[in-house]
Amino acid sequence: MKLIDKSCTEFTHALSSKAAVPGGGGAAALVGGLGAALAGMVCNLTIGKKKYAQYEEELKEILRKTEELQDNLLKMVDEDAENFLPLSKAYGLPKNTEEEKLEKARVLEEALKIACEVPIKIVRTSYEAIKLHEALVDKGSKLAVSDVGVGVQCLRAALISGQLNVIINISMIKDEEYVKRVKEETDHLVAEGTKTADEVYRKVEAILS
Amino acid sequence: MKLIDKSCTEFTHALSSKAAVPGGGGAAALVGGLGAALAGMVCNLTIGKKKYAQYEEELKEILRKTEELQDNLLKMVDEDAENFLPLSKAYGLPKNTEEEKLEKARVLEEALKIACEVPIKIVRTSYEAIKLHEALVDKGSKLAVSDVGVGVQCLRAALISGQLNVIINISMIKDEEYVKRVKEETDHLVAEGTKTADEVYRKVEAILS
Numbered sequence: 001m002k003l004i005d006k007s008c009t010e011f012t013h014a015l016s017s018k019a020a021v022p023g024g025g026g027a028a029a030l031v032g033g034l035g036a037a038l039a040g041m042v043c044n045l046t047i048g049k050k051k052y053a054q055y056e057e058e059l060k061e062i063l064r065k066t067e068e069l070q071d072n073l074l075k076m077v078d079e080d081a082e083n084f085l086p087l088s089k090a091y092g093l094p095k096n097t098e099e100e101k102l103e104k105a106r107v108l109e110e111a112l113k114i115a116c117e118v119p120i121k122i123v124r125t126s127y128e129a130i131k132l133h134e135a136l137v138d139k140g141s142k143l144a145v146s147d148v149g150v151g152v153q154c155l156r157a158a159l160i161s162g163q164l165n166v167i168i169n170i171s172m173i174k175d176e177e178y179v180k181r182v183k184e185e186t187d188h189l190v191a192e193g194t195k196t197a198d199e200v201y202r203k204v205e206a207i208l209s
Numbered sequence: 210m211k212l213i214d215k216s217c218t219e220f221t222h223a224l225s226s227k228a229a230v231p232g233g234g235g236a237a238a239l240v241g242g243l244g245a246a247l248a249g250m251v252c253n254l255t256i257g258k259k260k261y262a263q264y265e266e267e268l269k270e271i272l273r274k275t276e277e278l279q280d281n282l283l284k285m286v287d288e289d290a291e292n293f294l295p296l297s298k299a300y301g302l303p304k305n306t307e308e309e310k311l312e313k314a315r316v317l318e319e320a321l322k323i324a325c326e327v328p329i330k331i332v333r334t335s336y337e338a339i340k341l342h343e344a345l346v347d348k349g350s351k352l353a354v355s356d357v358g359v360g361v362q363c364l365r366a367a368l369i370s371g372q373l374n375v376i377i378n379i380s381m382i383k384d385e386e387y388v389k390r391v392k393e394e395t396d397h398l399v400a401e402g403t404k405t406a407d408e409v410y411r412k413v414e415a416i417l418s
Contacts, residue, residue, distance in 0.1 A: 008213045008220050009283055012242050016249030016279060023250075024359035027243050031363055033221050034236050040225030041232075070225060074218055146377050150233035150370040154240055157362040160410075164358045167417050201369075208376050 004030075004077045020088060021081035025165045028122050029076035032158030036070035036129040038151030042140040045147075055139040062132050062139075069129045073122070073158070080118040086111040109174055116169040116182065122162030123186045126155045127193040134196055137203045149204035156197040163190045213239075213286045229297060230290035234374045237331050238285035241367030245279035245338040247360030251349040254356075264348040271341050271348075278338045282331070282367070289327040295320040318383055325378040325391065331371030332395045335364045336402040343405055346412045358413035365406040372399045 003011060003022050011030070015022050022030075043063035046052050052059070090111040093104040133152045140148060166186050170179045212220060212231050220239070224231050231239075252272035255261045261268070299320040302313040342361045349357060375395050379388045 004217045007216055008239055008242075008286070011217050012239075012246045012279060012283060015243060016246035016253065016275070018250065018253040024247060024356045027247060027359055027363065030217055030221075031240050031243060031366070033217075034224060034240060037221045037225035038233060038236060041227065044225065044227040066225070070221060074221060077217070146373050147233045149373045150236055150366075153366040153370050153373075154236065157240070157359075157366040161359040161362050164355050164362075164413070164417070167414075168355050171417060204373070205376070208373070208380060 002078050003081055004074050021084060022077065023080075023084070024161060025080040025084075025119055025122070026077045028158045028161035028165065029073050029080060029118065031154050031161070032122055032126045032129065033070050033073035033077075035126070035151045035154030035158060036066050036073055036132075038147045038154065039066040039129060039132045039136055040070060042133075042136045042144045042147050042151070045144045046136075046139070046141040049141060052139065052141060058135070059139060062135060066129065066132055069125050069132070073125055073129075076118050076121060076125075083114050083118055087115045105174075108172075112169045112173045113175075113178065116166055116173070119162045119165035119169070120182060120186060123159055123166065123189050123193075126159035126162060127189040130155045130159070130193050130197050130200070134200050137200050137207075142207060145204050145207050149201055149208075152197040152200045152204075156194055159190055159193045159197070162186075211287050212290055213283050230293060231286065232289070232293070233370060234289040234293075234328055234331070235286045237367045237370035237374065238282050238289060238327065240363050240370070241331055241335045241338065242279050242282035242286075244335070244360045244363030244367060245275050245282055245341075247356045247363065248275040248338060248341045248345055249279060251342075251345045251353045251356050251360070254353045255345075255348070255350040258350060261348065261350060267344070268348060271344060275338065275341055278334050278341070282334055282338075285327050285330060285334075292323050292327055296324045314383075317381075321378045321382045322384075322387065325375055325382070328371045328374035328378070329391060329395060332368055332375065332398050332402075335368040335371060336398040339364045339368070339402050339406050339409070343409050346409050346416075351416060354413050354416050358410055358417075361406040361409045361413075365403055368399055368402045368406070371395075 043059050047059050090108040095101045095104045133148050137148050163186050252268050256268050299317040304310045304313045342357050346357050
């Protein structure tokens with residue numbers, strides 16, 4: 001059974017247990033999925049309203065994108081769990097001889113890069129979803145503006161949590177070129193993404209007060 | 210069927226739809242529940258480990274508390290949906306005569322206070338769960354410290370989202386004494402809670418780098 005097919009209660013209980021999955025990465029992906037879904041909700045509550053007719057086409061396009069980002073984030077919950085398996089296996093390899101040590105280091109390096117894949121995607125996708133909320137704070141129904149606020153808070157959490165799971169893995173990766181490239185990309189997206197999320201949130205607060 | 214018994218996928222899809230529930234409040238409660246669950250995971254991964262034996266009793270007490278906060282937050286997902294019903298009903302009341310207008314205003318005021326209840330509890334409970342993570346960053350297994358980081362990010366999002374849902378409701382409540390009391394309490398908890406969450410997160414980052 002896929003993790004994402006568990007009920008919200010079961011998923012939360014599994015998260016709190018000592019089982020290896022779901023872990024922080026899976027939780028981040030789910031929270032990101034909820035943040036993207038809130039952008040979808042705002043589109044669905046705005047499309048068809050006369051007052052926002054001028055944005056109709058744009059809103060339909062934003063809705064299409066949020067659905068894609070949401071589904072991708074939900075898929076990452078199980079993908080992250082699967083990508084943890086090679087790493088868990090690599091840790092168990094023997095290192096009694098010089099040959100075994102070299103082989104373990106090689107397999108571990110590869111497994112760490114695999115474990116990094118989903119966290120990097122969580123950062124990228126959460127960033128993109130925050131940008132969609134940025135458009136919605138101006139073009140979405142004002143009646144749903146608090147959902148933009150909750151959405152960017154969820155995505156901000158997912159973005160930073162994704163980065164944290166990147167950091168854990170790259171701290172053990174030896175390939176300096178890879179580490180530099182991943183660190184630069186994710187640091188940039190997190191800096192820009194949190195800045196945008198905070199700006200959007202302040203706009204929501206201003207509209208509501 | 211309870212919202213919280215839906216699969217994670219179904220819940221997310223329902224959130225993105227134009228249906229009245231789940232809304233931002235329910236999403237905030239679930240994200241808070243996930244944040245509390247991560248504190249439980251850290252306890253479960255630490256309890257029984259020799260290296261942390263000195264914290265054993267304290268960790269068991271933190272685990273008991275996280276489980277309580279987690280279950281309370283999960284319950285709030287459906288409670289928030291139920292508490293929206295009187296408000297939705299009140300909006301539909303007629304206001305053709307002076308008498309109807311007065312009656313509608315009275316019912317609306319009461320319904321707004323009911324709709325405020327869960328968001329206030331989300332703020333309180335997320336704040337408490339952040340305080341538990343604050344203890345865990347020092348006393349939990351270092352191998353699970355990234356889960357403390359993800360946990361505080363989720364709870365920070367739930368805390369602020371809870372407040373936003375308080376703001377929406379109190380902006381329409383006439384009872385000034387009530388508004389002042391609720392605003393003071395939640396503003397204080399959000400200021401303290403985000404400060405603590407950010408401090409805990411910086412500690413996590415420092416440990417990982």
